[in-house]
Amino acid sequence: MRGLMLGALALLCCAFTHAVYAQDDLMDFFDEGGAPSTVTSAFKAGRIINVQSPETSGKGEMNFIIAHRFGRISDGWYALFGLDNAQMRMGLDYGVTDQLQVGVARSSFGKTLEANVKWRFVEQQKGGGSPVSLTGYSVLMRDGMRFPADGIVRKDVHRISYVHQLVVSRKCSPELSLALVPSLVHRNLVDNAEMANDVGTIGAGFRYKLNNRLSVNGEYHYLLPRPVEDDFVNSLSLGLDIETGGHVFQLHVTNSRGMFERAFLAETTSRWQDGDLYFGFNINRVFQVGDRR
């Protein structure tokens, strides 16, 4: 009898623990074997403002970017705070894969033509894997201005300059994303013999989401020491991203008027402290032209 009682008790215990176990266990199944997932959408557009963000066009996506930088805001009413004259850049970016993008663009600033390639070769992962994404960007720029008639012989190759950069980025929270962007600028020809052909910059940028469709962005580029004193200054830009479905509007204020890398990284001349600022925008419009699968 005692044995039977004990046995019954054991059975009861067993059945009870099993029932409890069964309930928890059913959901436990989902926690097992959870692979790291890729963190996406650290930034809204391919550029934070001027500089590259880690974002690329998705596979088969054509992104048309039209950007303006108006004249000096300090010109006041006479030039409608700069709106009377604009520099323009038109660009097309195409996603070869979800990570690899190629692009061409034309800027009115220096009549510059550019060809670029961007590759996000490390993705930020959640639950293991890389804590940051790494994106390489290289651009070839061709200055299109007529050579001055000063008797100096120039060749077409002298029109070319390059920028190579690495975007180290981390989406720290759904709202805040940060990027660190070291860049190397190389110019085949510079204005005078003392100027260095190569100049380096260290840049940083952020995106802070105010809501799902609006974010505050900023970026700053520090020019590394050059062999001779020149008039070039660091670039600082602040702006807003507004997303309206198919478009991303980026509105900003910056002291850099050129919209390609060599110009805003290495050849910015206007200073915030003098009030020499430019209002500008980028409009990003996406078209799916190729198959995604």
Place this chain on the structure above:
Amino acid sequence: MKYILLFVCCTVATLAQAQRFATRDARIAFLSETPVEDIRAESTEASAIMDLANGQVAFQVPILSFHFPKALMEEHFNENYMESERFPKATFRGTVNGLDAAQSGVQNVTAKGTLEMHGVAVEREVSGTMEQTASGWVLDARFDVPCADHDIDIPKVVTENIAEVIAVTLHAELKAK
């Protein structure tokens, strides 16, 4: 005597274990249908588990695993509507009713339980079919999810493009676990 009972009890527990069926590659697809455009997306990374002993079922799908024909749609889905970083998963847990485990062929069943997505849990009763196969069970279900039920806000400018009620289909092939 008590050892025999203990043994029986453990055997029962093990048997119950064998009555558990699961998969990690169930397919969940959805369709948003409007006169302007049809938007489809699919995930093949849903997990499902069923305990025949008590009829409990649970489903879970990572929101990021839904893929769209356009990268931009996927971004908007995750960033603007589902907020997948805050709410990375959708789950359903409930109990299957009307299932006769001994019967072969396709059976109509219902599952009553809690559907949670976008951080909002809603009590639902979903009807579907189940069929016993050599290796386990095949589940199919089709149900509608009104966006408003889960606080998924669709702005006025895109109401012509995104349906208020999303049709969801589910296909899971559960194997003995």
